[in-house]
Amino acid sequence: RALKVLKQQEISKRAHIAQSNTKREEKKIISKKELSTVFFLSGIMLITLFFTTYFNYTSGVAINPDGTTLGEKYFFSGTDPYYNMRLIEKTIETGHYPYLGGVYGGLDPLLNYPLGGSGGRPPLFNMLTIGISKILSLFMNPIDALGYSMQFLPAVYGALLVIPIYFIGKRLFNRRVGLFAALLIPLIPIHISSGHGASYALYDHDSFVLLITVTSFMFLIMSFKEENAKKSTLLAMMAGVFVGAMSLTWVAARYIYSLIALYAVVQMIIDIFRSKINSKSIRVPLTALVTGYIIAFPLYFVKYGLKPDLPLYLILIVAGFGAIYMLIGKKNIPWIISIPSIAGIGIVSLVFLYMIRDINITNLIISPLRSLANTLFGGVYHSKVSRTIAEAMSFGISKTILSFGPALYLMAWVAFVYFILWKRLIKKWETVVVFFTVWFLTDMYLSASAGRFLNDLVPLVAILSGAIVDLIITKTNYKQMLKGIRSTGGFRGIKKSVKLLHVFGILFVALLVILPNVFLSLDAAVPGIEKREMFGNNYSAGFGLGVHTEQYWANAFSWLRKQNENISNEADRPAFISWWDYGFYCVAVAKNPTVADNFQEGIPPAANLHTAQSEDEAIAVFIARLVQGDMKNNDGKISEGVRQIFEKYFGNNTSNLIDIFENPKGHKNSSYGETVGKKYGGKKYTVREENALYHDATQFLTDHLNDNQINLLYRDLQIETGKSIRYYGVEGYDMNIFNVFTFLADKGTFGYETREDDYYKLMYMDANGRTYTVEQVENLTKMLTKQQIWNLHLRNYAKKKMPFFNSMAYKVYVGPIDNRTYDRYASTGYFYQLLQLNHIYAPTEGLKHFIAEYISPVTKEKPMYFDRARECLGMPAVVIAKYYEGAVLNGTITCMNRPMRVAVAVVKTTDGTSVKIKHDMRYTDNEGKFKLIAPAGNISLVLYYIAYSGNRPVEYDVKEITFNSTTDPQFSPISEDEATRRPGIDYNRTLNITIDPANLEGIVFDDVNGNGSYDAGIDIPLKDIQIVLKDNIHYNSYLAITNESGYYNFTNLFPSVYSLTATENGIDLHKNESLFLGIGNNTYNIAKPKTxxxxxxxxxxxxxxxxxxxxxxxxxxxxxxxxxxxxxxxxxxxxxxxxxxxxxxxxxxxxxxxxxxxxxxxxxxxxxxxxxxxxxxxxxxxxxxxxxxAKIGVSGYTTYNGNPLTGVKIKFNAAPVENNTAESASVTSNSTTGFYSIKLKPGIYNISASLEVSQNNATTRYSYSGTLS
Incomplete structure (x- = not known):
């Protein structure tokens, strides 16, 4: 019994001890180390958030306090955020997420107008923003809540990246590496900067995609490391959740599927080769892929229906390969058999993919594999367009290294080679290391292919560099050093304990990692407008936020929105066309259709419009685009309505035009396949199908129609299709990248293949301004030494040819500025001031149908100037022209009942400016008649003359007639319906304009007091002075003579430019060859000049x-x-x-x-x-x-035997005697009489004369010699 009691007490004691231990464990669920980790990570996230937001937000650069809409008040870095803005606003407006594209997602009617387009942007990123903004809207108005959410969330995602970076570093190496890697995140400038980083106002998915990608990989690595199968599977499923999140965020989510699938295949091949089959190698990646696909399936169904897509194929490939993998393990097939078999299957698969990459496949099963094939064999970016996009091209090694700091990028490579390849992969073949290796090499390949992927290296560089930092700190053993210093104390302790390795470690981390990266991150954190204040006037920035481009485009598109806001349906508004870079601004801020957009849709019409050489060609581009839209809605065929319109204008030639549209590759005389730039040595590029359509259609239309007909055809097409393109925007940057337009229009290859095309020619200039062709430079290199060539200081430049200056882009943006003025001043920075000073800034001047309706303001309040490149620096950033068919003004101009010969121009002042621009211009005919095209609005008719001052034309305005009458309908403002020639509207006006005559009077006087003006009683009037007045235009002459008061006058003159001459006693006292006499009385006093x-x-x-x-x-x-x-x-x-x-x-x-x-x-x-x-x-x-x-006359006859000899040349040569004053001369005697006469200076001459006469096959020679004094 005692034993039983003791036993129960022991059991009770143990239970109590166990309970006490349990309580202690509960109290220590979070250890001090873990708490410190949370503290450190929180601090690092705050540092990251500080760098990405503080300077940018406090500068106010991305907020316009006067804005009333989201697009006007909040600016975002780059163009992509603006389409996200459109999707968010549309979601809030309609209650569902729009424009996913594909089978059920629908197209955005404002993109790729009039065909419609969609980049298929998934909803997660934008829906999260909407959710956050709803919370913030409890404390502020909805626009501010949405604006701040869009500006701050990317920075928050960038800061949260610290967490998965820490855990990957910890799992892959140790806790210290995880912390060091996390600490390096805010010190990597490319992550802090705008572009594809995590900067404030960079509302693009890049930082969010990077966060969910790394988080997915974090769970995968945890799954690989977990030994428990259930926990491993759950972690793999968590990774799959983020794979699905990637699919719901990024249209290119196939990246993460491809990387995981690639890893799975590589891992299984390694296992097969090592004869170590492990079910985890297939279970973990396949679980992640399947989970992600299940989560994303609703989206894929909306976009593709039941058609298989690439992620599904990748899952099936992994599953299929996994089945083979497990079968090999089960059957214990040796690698000598399995590996070659797998290699054979792989080669066959690659051959199949290679064969289908360029084939236009409509097969629903095979077509998804084309994108994979094009990526494998053509690179990540393989289109012609990608050659013109900076971020789609690889960056130089210096820029790549600088993006991470001077040491981190190289440290990452060292760590990868040493820690990953050598110590962990080759020696141990660890699963997580295989995955990390695939991840690292894939992202390195992507970043080498295109600069836009450089940000994807941020986590890899941080983790690997953290491992190097940890190695340095560990090897230097600073704890032992500090312990030695404390134990010994004083200087002796420092001297004894501090070794060279300690100094090296401190200097390496401080000077190569911490200091330079802090500086570069600070550079990336400070916006461009505050660089000088922060770093000094001469500082050249490497990174930083700049939204000036977004500001001037937002201002332009805010104007455009107001022009069409009376049209409630956005898709019914007249479309805007510009280069594709600006399409997202248009649909987001202006809420207006755009032909070309940032999904790289609509490039052929935009490129062909920019390079068009006339208004007719530009309108032909509009026509071709509307016909493309009509064909899209009619199964690729031209509709009956459009066909009837063509028959109206082309009759029997209609079938030829229809063939161009419906069969651009195969119609007769198609330009498809022609070599671009062949006459300049081009071989590589040919005219592509859609450009062939535009080339051939515009050529056909301009060949068969005159200006009026082509405008009427376009009007009829607009009415028939219900579509219209009217607004054309050009910015200063377009002048700098014009060769991109010619390249993508398949009209030129300068800068891409050849050194010359129809628009440019490569030239060289030396230090003295002398120019050389390429051939001349090549010859110089053969003739001169290397030092002599160097001393020339040659620099290359692109000489622009006349098609550049004749292009629509140039005419709309720059205007009528001649090529010499542009070449000389366009890159000076004061080009705009020069044009203003000389009153010649007039974009669209001389264009009848394209009218500059908007010019970016360049004022202190709104400095919307262009500043992205050298050419046109400081010019108004954007010009938007509006197309008008035009009202027709028929008129007659008379003066004193006689027809008046005068120049007439339609003038319109651009909204918000004082810039008056002449558009259609004509001289009246002999009957005083004219016919002009006029745009809508308060236009003016300006009657003027052109005279020349030297070679410079000078204009003299006779009269300006403004169309603003409220009583006379002929001179009321031109309505929009008239200018666009709407059906049922009479767009013709008949104008009878009578010009009052000019009168001229004045006094001719002797200016006694010398003040230049006539003062009666002081100055002396001059009488009998003849005043002759000649009309330089109409060629009439008039005469007046001053009276005793010096007064003269002329009446009933044509207002014109005259030449006036005042003559006294046959001597001109005064002359003015360009005296303009305006309507009514003119006074012109003439002061006699001082003798x-x-x-x-x-x-x-x-x-x-x-x-x-x-x-x-x-x-x-x-x-x-x-x-x-x-x-x-x-x-x-x-x-x-x-x-x-x-x-x-x-x-x-x-x-x-x-x-x-x-x-x-x-x-x-x-x-x-x-x-x-x-x-x-x-x-x-x-x-x-x-x-x-004085010369003396000498004359005589040339005779022989008393008979005249004619045509004899007589030479009087100065005799060679001292002080002879004679001057040699010669004369020929008269051809009939033999008489000669010549004046000679006095002196002594030797005379010689000779003549040869041929007659009857015999020649007789006559000669004479003598002297004269």
Whole structure:
């Protein structure tokens, strides 16, 4: 009994001890180490969030407090966030998530207009934002709640990345590596920056996709490490949840399916080779894939119906390969048999995929494999378009390294090679290491293929670099060092304990990891507008948020939204067309259809419009696009309605045009397959199908229709189809990437294959501005040394050809600026100021149908200038032109009941600016008639003349007639219906314009007080002054003579540009060759110019030095001043004893000074001179006159035996004697009489004459020689 009691007490004691232990364990569920980990990770997340949000938010760069809509108030980095904005707003508006595309998802009618388009963006990312915004809307208005959610959530996702990074680092290495890896996340600049990082206002799915991808991989690694099968499967299912989340977030979620499937196949092959079959190798990845697919299946069903998609194929491949894998293990088949068999199956599969990659397959079973085949054999980005997208091309190694800091990228490679490949893969073949290796190599391949994937390396670089940091800290054993310092103490302890390895470790981590990466992350965190304040004026940034592009496009599209907001159905609004980069802005902010968009739809029409060489060609592009939309709705055929319209305009040629649309590759004379740039050496690129359609259709339309017909055809198509394209936008960046348009329009290959095409030519310029062709540079390299070539400082540039300047993109954005002005100033940064200063900034000027309705403001309040590239830097960022068929203005202009010959232009002032732009321009005919095309609105008719000042045209406005009348319907504003020629609307106006005559009066006076104006009682009127007025346009001449009051007048003149000349005594007092006389009274007073003095000496240049020297003066020489225009002698005098002469009161003009000296014996002229001189106003001109011997007339006959010899050439050569004044000359005797006459300077001459006469096969030669003195 005692024993029993003792036993019960022991049991009770043990139970109590067990209960106490249990309580202690409950109290220690979270250990101090785990608490510290939570603290550290929370701190790291806050640091990350600080870097990604603080500077950007506090700068206010991404918020417009004056905005009223989401698109106007909140700016986002890049274009993709704007389509997310549209999806969110549409979801809130309709209550369901829109535009998933495919079988049941529906197309967005605003994209790829008029065909409709969809990028098929899944809902999870945007729905989470809507959910968060609903919570925030409890504390603020819905727009702010949504705006802040969109701006902050990407940064939150980027901060949350710290958690899976820690756990992967911990599972793969240890806790310290996990913490170091997490700490490196906020120090990686590419993760902090905008682009594809986690920056504030970067509302794109990149940071969210990275988070769920890494979280999925975290659960996979946990599943691999877990020994318990049930727990391992649950963890695999958790990984599958995030795989499904990826499918519900990213349209390219096949990436995660492909990576997991690739790992599974690689792992199973390794297991087979090592003869270690493990069911976990198939169970874990297959569970994750299947779970993810089940979660995502509703989405896939909406998009594809029951058609198999690529993720399903990948699951089936893994499952099929897994069955083979398990069979090999069960049957214990040796690898020598299984591996070659699997390799054979793989080769056959690859051959099959290679064969189907370029085939247009409609088979529902096979077609999903085409994308896989194209990726395998063509790269991640394999289209022609991808060659023009910066992020789709690989980055240089320097940019790649800088994106992670100077050391992290290289440290990651070292860690991968040492820790992963050498220590863990080759030696141990660990499952998690195999997976990590596949992940690392796949993402390295993707990042090498396209720069946009560089962010996917962030977790890998952080984890691997964390392992290197941990290795350094572990090997240096700082704990032991600190212990030694404490135990010894003082400087002696430091000297004894601190080793070179400790110093190296500290310097390595501090100088190569911490300091540079903190600086780069700070650079990435600070927005562009605050860089100078933070880093100094000369700082060149590498990263940072900038939303200036989004600001000026938001401003432009806010304007566009207001133009069409009266049309309630968004899809019925006139479409906008620009380069595809700006399509998302359009549909999100303007809520307007766009032809081209960021899903790279609508590129052919946009490229062909930008490069179009005329308005007719541009309208033909519009026509072709509407016909494409009609064919889409009619099973690829042109509808009967459109066919009838074609027959109306083309008659028997209709079938040829229809064939172009319905069979662009195979119709007669198709441009499909032609080599692009063949004459410049192009070989690689050919005209593709859709571009062939546009090339051939626009050529056909412009060949067969005139301007009016092509506009009427487009109008009829708009009415028939109910579709319309009217707005055309161009921004400054388009001038810098114009060769992209020519390349994707299949019209040029400059910069992609050839050094020249129809639009550009590669040239070189040296330091002195001299230009060289490529061939000339190649020749120089053969002729000059390397140093001589270097000294030339050659730089290459793209010389633009005339098709660039004739393009619609140039005409709409820049306007009528000539090529020399553009080439010289477009890259200076003050191009816009120069154009404004000279009043020549006029985008769309000269275009009749495309009218600049919007120009980005460049003001202090709204500085919407272009700043993304050199060309057009500082110009208004965006110009939006609107297309009008145009109202027709028929008119007659008369003056005094006579037809008036004058230029007439339709002028419109662009909204919100003072820029007046001339559009349709004509000269009236001989009957004063004109016909012009006018857009809608308060337009003006400007009547003007063009005169020239040198080579520069100068315009003179006669009258401006504004169409703003409320009483006269002919001069009321042009309505939208008139300008667009709506059915039933009379769009013709007849205008009879009468111009009042011009009158001219004035006073000719002597300006006594010299103030330049007439002051009665002070200045002296001049009478009998002839005023001659000549009309430079109409060629009429008029004469008036001033009266005693100096007054003159002309009445009933045509307003015109005149030449006016005032003459006194045959000498012009005043001349104005471009005097514009406007309507009504004109006053033009003429001040007699101040007279001048002409004086000098007459001299004989005896020493022949060409200048006057003392002693050479000639007295008693007669000097006359002759007015050159009329030959009238103005004055004459005789030189003084010192040879001086002086003319006073000389009226400004051109004169001749004639000086003569007579022979005292013969009284004949012995010496003379005649020199021209221009006399200005109020001058004293010193002009010496050099006399020369007067020539003497010599004449006679050439005879032989008393008979004239004709056509004899006589040479008078100066005889070679000292001081001979003769000058050689020659003359030919008259062909009939033999007479000759010549003037010779006095002197001694040797005379020679000769003549050969051929007659009756005999030649007779006559000659003469003699002297003359």
């Amino acid at each position: 001048s003095i002409v004086e000098g000496k007459v001299y004989l240049d005896s020493n022949k030095d060409g200048t006057y020297d003392t002693g050479e003066e000639i007295r008693d020489a007669e000097v006359k001043l002759i007015y050159s225009k009329t030959g009238k002698e103005v004055a004459n005098l005789t030189t003084s004893q010192d040879g001086e002469f002086r003319f006073t009161d000389v009226i400004p003009g051109s004169y001749t000074i004639n000086a003569t000296l007579l022979n005292n014996t013969t009284n004949a002229i012995a010496y003379l001179a005649s020199e021209s001189i221009d006399v200005g106003e109020n001058q004293t001109i010193q002009h010496n006159v050099s006399l020369e011997l």
